[in-house]
Amino acid sequence: MMLRVQGLAKRFGGLVAVSDLDFEVTEGEIFAIIGPNGAGKTTTLNMISGLLTPSAGRIELAGRDITHANSAERCHAGLGRAFQVVQPFPEMTVEENVMVGALYGAPGTSNAVARRRAADALERSGLDALRDVPAEELTLLQEKRLEIARALATAPRVLLLDEVMAGLRPAEARLAVGLVREVRDQGVTVVFIEHVMPVVRDLADRVLVMDYGRPLALGSYAEVTADARVIEAYLGRDDEEDEA
Amino acid sequence: MRRALPDVLWTLALAIVAALAPTLLKAGFDQASVSYLSLASNAMSLGILALSWDLLARTGQLSLAHAAFYGAGAYAAAVLANATGVPIVLALPLGGLVAGLLALGLGSVTLRLKGIYFAIATLAFTEVLKAVVQELPTGLAGGAAGLNVPPLFRPHFVPGQMQRWEIAFQRNEAYFYVYAALLVLTIAVSIVVQRTRLRAAFTAVRTNEAVAAVMGVRPARAKLLAFVLSSALVGMLGALEAMRLGSVIPDGTFAISTTVFALVTPIFGGLYTTLGPILGAGVLSAVEETLKRTFAEGYLIGYGVVLVASILFMPRGLVGLATRLRRRRGGSGTPAAGDAEGPA
Known part of the structure; x- marks a missing residue:
């Protein structure tokens, strides 16, 4: 297992940004994290990369506990990241x-x-x-x-990409998708946050959907986009819209 | 290291000029060469002070403790000479060692502070160290009255074959060579920092410490290394000056003006470069001496005006000014972003 996240949680005062988060990313995988705004995606990525200290839980990189490692140590352990x-x-x-x-x-x-x-x-x-x-x-x-x-x-052995496609034109995004694939083909595991759904569809081997700081669904792009709970999180329930 | 060749060449050229200077001065100016040699040593002293301070500045830390490490080196030399019988020449490495160790201790606890907080901590350290030296047993450090320091060189006077002024010449010539050697050592350290991977680490830490760490640089280690190198070099300078001046005294040896000159000179000459602080030291020494000879009283006012004007009109110092002029003459200078953009 290249990256393992267990029971990860982050509280800011009384606000619970992330809780009960478990997932594993295998070597050579391209793993996407999606979800509505405020779902806790960037908070999760920041805990993995060391910008934020988790309130609870454990992060392992290639079998090594990096939960409390500093930025330079994480980098030396094989974690690379591109800032949003x-x-x-x-x-x-x-x-x-x-x-x-x-x-x-x-x-x-x-x-x-x-x-x-x-x-x-x-x-x-x-x-x-x-x-x-x-x-x-x-x-x-x-x-x-x-x-x-x-x-x-x-x-890096694991590359974290935080919305690197944001602001790119479609042609540029296609080039970037090619670049990410190429990087993976050289053996690098990729974990990325993305709002542009066609990019997620084209790139991700598996997709983690987050909502209100918790994992909502995990599977292939086709699986998660067919999941009723995911559709509800993104679009809202029919009766809710009726009330509005 | 291929690009290091020009650096090595101009350092070598400087060393050759320095090696010949006393003989040429004596041939050209006779008795007046005595004071020229002394002025040259003063200028080199300012160069060592400024360039060693710049080493730490390259990591983005502004130290106000340069006077403390200068003083620590000077006092190490004085105590060594008065309390033990070892040869005085050992005072030079000892001064560097004491200052370097002090920097290691101070840096370990204060280098996590940023900007103004680090500056204030180092300023406080200077005052504390001065007070501690004053309170040490008088038999050891001389208290507020200070200590005498034996000279590094004793001229040999040969009656009949030498004129009286040649005693002073001999002494100044010997010191001139030691200052030149210490200056070359400081330049060598600076060039190593600029031409190896240390430059990437220092510059990255200075511009964005958090991003530098994400890319694998250990900021604390880079800053501590710079602090120790910077302080050890100025500690050696302090020891040398103590021997040339013949005494140490808390108020003078730990004077804050030492720190002021250490940071003003690189700002005037060009920060984060090897050439800038050296050039700054040469020009400022010449300006100071000229003003002193023109207006015996109040020359410091003129000196201040020159500094204020230069900081206003040369934000990147002499080196920055030279780069700007060269670019203007050479036309476009560096390629503009637009030139190289190409199809996305």
């Missing part, structure tokens, strides 16, 4: 940005290996031609690519 809000290092060039992840992402990486890994990440994310451009001069789309390239350069 892009945050490049503005003073560095595109290549220098990616080199940070390549040099420090996996302990014991030599300069030569890091340079190769950075070149590979740049090429795969289509940033080859921009390698010497200062990151502060990138467009939003280019920044999103840089976000993914930096995560790839850390040589």
Whole structure:
């Protein structure tokens, strides 16, 4: 099992954002987390990536307990992540940005290996031609690519993507879907949050649907979209709409 | 490391100039060369002070404790010389060691503080260390009156073959070489930081510590390394200055002005670079000396005006100004984002 989440919960004061969350992601899988706004998707991802400390529960990465590991330790254990809000290092060039992840992402990486890994990440994310451009001069789309390239350069075993398709045009989203598949084909497990349903349909091996901080359904895209509870969570019940 | 060649070349060039300077000065200026050598040592001292401070600044931490580590090195040299019989030359590495260890301790507890909080903690540390040194047994550290420090060099006067001013020349020449050696060491450390993976870590931590950590950099470790390197170098400088000046005294050795010069010079010359603090030290030393000779009284006012004007009009210091001028002359400069955008 590549990623295992057990009894995960997060409370903010009296508000329960996530509770009783259990799921497992196998190696090489593309795993989607969907749900209405406020369902606790991003909170879940933030707990996995270490931005938030869980109120209860346990997170394992490749059999190792990372519930209380800090950001750098999680990265060294093989967790890569691309932020929803892009945050490049503005003073560095595109290549220098990616080199940070390549040099420090996996302990014991030599300069030569890091340079190769950075070149590979740049090429795969289509940033080859921009390698010497200062990151502060990138467009939003280019920044999103840089976000993914930096995560790839850390040589992750599990890649967390938080709504990276948001704001992309359909053609760009198709390219991004291809990129994610390619990454998976090289053995990387992918966990992503997405609102764009065609992207979820095209990419996800399995889909976890969350609602009110709890797991609502888990299965293939066809299974969960046929689930009456999921339809209800997204669209509301007929009688509710009548009342409204 | 391929790109390191120009750095090595200009450091080597600087070292050669330094090696020849005393002989050339003596040939050209006779007796006046004595004070020129002393001025050159002062300028190099400012360069070491500024460049060592910049090392920590590269990780985004603003230290106001540079005077404390300078003082710690100076006092280590003084106590060593007065309390033991070991050769005084050992005071240099000892000053660096004491300052480095103090930085390790202080950094372990304060480097998690950010921005202004770290700055204030380091400022407080300077005052505390000064007070502690004053309260140490007088037999050990001399209390408020301080201690005398034996010189690193004793000139050999040969009557009949030497003129009297050549005693001072011999002494200043010897110190000049030690300052030059310490400056080259500081530049070498700075170049290593700039040309290895440390630069990526330091810059990433400075610009966005949280993101740096997500990408595997250990921010606490990077900052602590920078702090120890920065402090050990200025500790050696403190030890050297104590020997050249001949005494240490709490109010002077731990003077806050040392910290002020340490941070003003890189800001003037160009932060986060090797060249900036060195260039800044050279130019500021020359400006200060010229003003001193022109207006015996109140030259500090002129000095202040130069600093304020330069910070207003050269936000990235001398190095930034040079880059801007070169870009303007060379036309477009760096490729604009639009040029390289291409089809998505």
